[in-house]
Amino acid sequence: MSTGLSTPITICRSCGSSQLETVLDLGRQPPANSLRASLSDTVPTFPLVICRCADCATVQLTETVDPRYLFQQYVWVTGTSSTATAYSARFCDAVRTRSPGGRPLFVVEVASNDGTFLKRFQAAGDRVLGVDPAQNIAAAANAAGVPTWAEFFTREIGERIRREQGPADVAFARNVLPHVPDPLGILRGMAACVGDDGLVVVEFHQADAILDELHYDSIYHEHLFYHSLRSMEYLLNQAGLQAFDLMESPISGGSLVAFCAKTARPASESLQARRRSEEQRGTNQRERWQQFAANCFAHRQTLVAMVDEALRSDNGSARMIGYGASARSSTLLNFCGIGQRQLRAIADRNPLKHHHWTAGTDVEILPPDEAFSRIDPNWVLLLAWNFRDEILQELQARGYRGRVIVPLPKPEVISL
Numbered sequence: 001m002s003t004g005l006s007t008p009i010t011i012c013r014s015c016g017s018s019q020l021e022t023v024l025d026l027g028r029q030p031p032a033n034s035l036r037a038s039l040s041d042t043v044p045t046f047p048l049v050i051c052r053c054a055d056c057a058t059v060q061l062t063e064t065v066d067p068r069y070l071f072q073q074y075v076w077v078t079g080t081s082s083t084a085t086a087y088s089a090r091f092c093d094a095v096r097t098r099s100p101g102g103r104p105l106f107v108v109e110v111a112s113n114d115g116t117f118l119k120r121f122q123a124a125g126d127r128v129l130g131v132d133p134a135q136n137i138a139a140a141a142n143a144a145g146v147p148t149w150a151e152f153f154t155r156e157i158g159e160r161i162r163r164e165q166g167p168a169d170v171a172f173a174r175n176v177l178p179h180v181p182d183p184l185g186i187l188r189g190m191a192a193c194v195g196d197d198g199l200v201v202v203e204f205h206q207a208d209a210i211l212d213e214l215h216y217d218s219i220y221h222e223h224l225f226y227h228s229l230r231s232m233e234y235l236l237n238q239a240g241l242q243a244f245d246l247m248e249s250p251i252s253g254g255s256l257v258a259f260c261a262k263t264a265r266p267a268s269e270s271l272q273a274r275r276r277s278e279e280q281r282g283t284n285q286r287e288r289w290q291q292f293a294a295n296c297f298a299h300r301q302t303l304v305a306m307v308d309e310a311l312r313s314d315n316g317s318a319r320m321i322g323y324g325a326s327a328r329s330s331t332l333l334n335f336c337g338i339g340q341r342q343l344r345a346i347a348d349r350n351p352l353k354h355h356h357w358t359a360g361t362d363v364e365i366l367p368p369d370e371a372f373s374r375i376d377p378n379w380v381l382l383l384a385w386n387f388r389d390e391i392l393q394e395l396q397a398r399g400y401r402g403r404v405i406v407p408l409p410k411p412e413v414i415s416l
């Protein structure tokens, strides 16, 4: 049944099979980025459930929330993190060393955002073109000197680029494919815009990181797919592309970068090793995902008990705040039922989020300075645990004395 804003799938988005098996049900949840200006604002909830295709092993959400609804929330997404900026240099080098040398490249990026990554290629002397659907972001990128088309990237756009600007040497898409209902359309467009010896590069949050480190907090309505290398290669092959090399990336706590060509090239050792490792670890097997689901429920029990015990400690004088009102924290808080009863506020550095309220859990988001001065917490729940070291340093620099609960990968308490 479609509610107008969301539609359940009946067939696999990758292969069209109807053999879909539910893996993990996180309950009905509001979209992760639906922060509210007032507690009385209401937000719709949608099933947050992942399933696995028995035929092609692709793990995906059972429900597609209308992208036009989710897209409105992109106002909350901040500029590039320091981790991403540092990583952009390594990414650019990795792409250039796998490209034909001796001449400037023509490089196209799908969903290029503010052009942070393309600027690296420009600095190396390459010609670049970004494509991004957000008009305001594309305008800002153009103003900053990164040529950018304000378009959804499709097969037609890929063909138009080649027709008007010549074949690209490189087309890359970072963390784009898992967000779109039709990733194959994008891959076909990328294949269309590069020349016969061109390079197509895709980066995606990878299933083994999700399974090993229990990244269930990366499951939210914007993320339609949870790809393994195998399920990604299945898509690539349908678009006439073949992976020949692989690199690991630190983005999202563990991502993969696949380098692909239109003609078969020998598979690198790192690509072969990853294929073997997925085979050995059962990454694409139903049993591994069932175990993951059981681990998520066990994790919830442990974390909730830890938070409850913290709140009972010190004769009831515990004052707990959260740190980091990211999209990921929304899933964790809603799944664990941790909200205003436990957290007096959530500290976050993004000014756009300040004095807004989380959806489903009703916690106010405050600037860190205000959260610490007003509440004087002695417990911090580190929701942005994927920036653990950075935030622990900040808490120390602030002179925070108290304890920190790090929820993932394994719940633990740290004393500062």
Ligand SMILES: [Zn+2]
Residues within 6 Å of the ligand: 012, 013, 014, 015, 016, 017, 053, 054, 055, 056, 057, 058
């Ligand atoms: Zn399938």
